[in-house]
Amino acid sequence: MTDLTSLSIAELRDGFRSGEFTAREIAEQYNSAVASARALNAYTVETPEDAIAAAEAADKARGSGGLGSLAGIPLGIKDLFATRGVDTTAGSRILQDFKPRYESTVTANLRNAGAGMLGKLNMDEFAMGSSNETSAYGPVISPWRRKDGGNAPLAPGGSSGGSSTAVSAGIAPGATGTDTGGSIRQPAAFTGICGIKPTYGRCSRWGIVSFASSLDQAGPMARTVRDCAILLEAMAGFDPKDSTSLDLPVPKWEAGLSSDLKGKRVGIPKEYRIDGVPADINALWDRGIEWLRDAGAEIVEISLPHTKYALPTYYIIAPAEASSNLARYDGVRYGLREEGVKTLDDMYAATRAAGFGAEVKRRIMIGTYVLSAGFYDAYFTKAQKVRSLIKRDFEQAFDKCDLILTPTAPSAAFALGDKSADPIAMYLNDVFAVPASLAGLPAMSVPGGLDGDGLPLGLQVIGRELDEQGVLNAGLAIEERAGFTAKPKRWW
Amino acid sequence: LTAVVPNTLRLRDDQVTDGGCREDILANAPVAEHGFFAVPKVIE
Numbered sequence: 001m002t003d004l005t006s007l008s009i010a011e012l013r014d015g016f017r018s019g020e021f022t023a024r025e026i027a028e029q030y031n032s033a034v035a036s037a038r039a040l041n042a043y044t045v046e047t048p049e050d051a052i053a054a055a056e057a058a059d060k061a062r063g064s065g066g067l068g069s070l071a072g073i074p075l076g077i078k079d080l081f082a083t084r085g086v087d088t089t090a091g092s093r094i095l096q097d098f099k100p101r102y103e104s105t106v107t108a109n110l111r112n113a114g115a116g117m118l119g120k121l122n123m124d125e126f127a128m129g130s131s132n133e134t135s136a137y138g139p140v141i142s143p144w145r146r147k148d149g150g151n152a153p154l155a156p157g158g159s160s161g162g163s164s165t166a167v168s169a170g171i172a173p174g175a176t177g178t179d180t181g182g183s184i185r186q187p188a189a190f191t192g193i194c195g196i197k198p199t200y201g202r203c204s205r206w207g208i209v210s211f212a213s214s215l216d217q218a219g220p221m222a223r224t225v226r227d228c229a230i231l232l233e234a235m236a237g238f239d240p241k242d243s244t245s246l247d248l249p250v251p252k253w254e255a256g257l258s259s260d261l262k263g264k265r266v267g268i269p270k271e272y273r274i275d276g277v278p279a280d281i282n283a284l285w286d287r288g289i290e291w292l293r294d295a296g297a298e299i300v301e302i303s304l305p306h307t308k309y310a311l312p313t314y315y316i317i318a319p320a321e322a323s324s325n326l327a328r329y330d331g332v333r334y335g336l337r338e339e340g341v342k343t344l345d346d347m348y349a350a351t352r353a354a355g356f357g358a359e360v361k362r363r364i365m366i367g368t369y370v371l372s373a374g375f376y377d378a379y380f381t382k383a384q385k386v387r388s389l390i391k392r393d394f395e396q397a398f399d400k401c402d403l404i405l406t407p408t409a410p411s412a413a414f415a416l417g418d419k420s421a422d423p424i425a426m427y428l429n430d431v432f433a434v435p436a437s438l439a440g441l442p443a444m445s446v447p448g449g450l451d452g453d454g455l456p457l458g459l460q461v462i463g464r465e466l467d468e469q470g471v472l473n474a475g476l477a478i479e480e481r482a483g484f485t486a487k488p489k490r491w492w
Numbered sequence: 493l494t495a496v497v498p499n500t501l502r503l504r505d506d507q508v509t510d511g512g513c514r515e516d517i518l519a520n521a522p523v524a525e526h527g528f529f530a531v532p533k534v535i536e
Contacts, residue, residue: 101516200497214496243501332529337522344532388493440496465497 054116104207182433189458
């Protein structure tokens with residue numbers, strides 16, 4: 001029996017359709033892979049029966065035609081997506097035991113396409129973090145290890161760290177992620193997989209636990225660029241239940257894949273050459289430039305002058321929106337309630353004190369401060385203005401180029417505990433990812449190679465609004481030339 | 493900045509699209525009584 005967990009989603013789909021193996025065999029192999037990898041702490045809930053049920057439906061439907069695009073494919077679902085009847089906690093104690101009575105639009109789309117669910121994937125609490133250490137379930141451990149002989153457990157990136165670990169460890173062929181300021185791309189880079197955040201509005205936010213609503217966007221994480229295209233096609237689409245959803249048809253991204261970049265201009269932003277970035281990362285960036293040139297693209301230098309303000313702007317806007325969004329957790333309608341206090345006000349305070357972790361509290365306080373009457377204009381209004389300037393930087397850059405190439409993150413995976421004591425050091429890890437989030441642009445991370453320690457490094461492609469196809473195509477050109485086949489050596 | 497990607501707010505017919513699902517709404521409440529959310533006593 002072939003090891004089905006080593007195949008890509010495209011290979012699983014094609015093999016299932018041609019009758020090489022059944023959907024049930026795929027689901028069973030993945031279910032046992034999931035059960036044998038609990039040391040990674042990637043799944044918060046396992047739902048083997050869900051994967052089997054979807055597989056049986058797919059096996060029954062085969063032959064009768066009308067198969068969904070993901071029929072027979074089991075997926076991991078980030079715990080931020082509401083799943084009917086299955087715990088949805090956003091990695092927080094305050095949502096413990098919350099079982100939604102509804103299904104998020106994105107997961108409903110995946111189910112309609114025939115996908116099953118292997119389980120819910122661990123994540124930073126409310127998607128606030130870059131290492132997965134803020135989860136109430138404890139951190140996910142990356143399957144990767146440095147080749148220095150030490151066994152230091154490494155961060156899988158965050159906030160979609162359960163997703164990145166599951167895909168790179170072969171316990172999910174693909175997973176959903178969400179990206180507010182890099183939460184798909186940075187974990188993808190840390191674990192040597194692909195991940196794309198589409199244009200803001202492509203995927204419905206309905207049923208996704210809110211962090212910062214003007215930034216949150218769902219996207220797929222998978223082992224290949226093609227798999228990302230397949231998943232994104234199934235996830236995206238107009239949804240009347242989300243007022244920021246874009247009423248546009250979903251392009252056929254997979255059919256449109258082409259690594260021929262003739263006539264495309266790729267911009268290299270000079271502001272992304274920052275101090276303190278390891279030489280390995282800048283060297284990979286230079287190789288990426290050569291790969292895209294080899295694919296037919298013309299390379300141009302561009303400037304994004306407000307880049308240095310992106311991180312401070314993000315850390316005003318995102319906490320401000322979070323402090324407002326998280327006001328709903330009051331112990332009345334769902335989630336945790338602290339008993340044993342007399343008054344309603346005390347109950348609110350005790351519940352929130354017990355339910356939220358330290359990083360979430362920090363961001364609620366920052367957000368409440370920047371929105372307070374005396375400081376609103378100085379911080380929040382100012383940050384919105386700077387956000388417009390950052391967006392304009394990209395608009396002007398796209399007069400000169402069609403795509404932008406940068407590193408995904410300023411470091412390879414760091415060890416658990418390395419940055420958790422210093423929030424600023426943690427925030428800096430998203431320095432290359434945040435600008436595209438603030439501008440709502442599609443952006444993708446593709447693995448490019450290994451650093452001196454044997455850890456994966458990613459390259460980021462940023463595209464124009466709605467140009468996911470251009471981003472995926474450049475990603476494919478990198479993937480074909482990088483020849484990245486490294487896999488973590490099994491220790492778990 | 494009003495919207496990061498230009499978009500217009502849509503109008504829809506003024507019709508009820510949701511409701512009649514009290515049990516679903518109360519299903520996750522820490523405490524529910526008589527078909528309502530229950531909270532510590534507010535009025536002395």
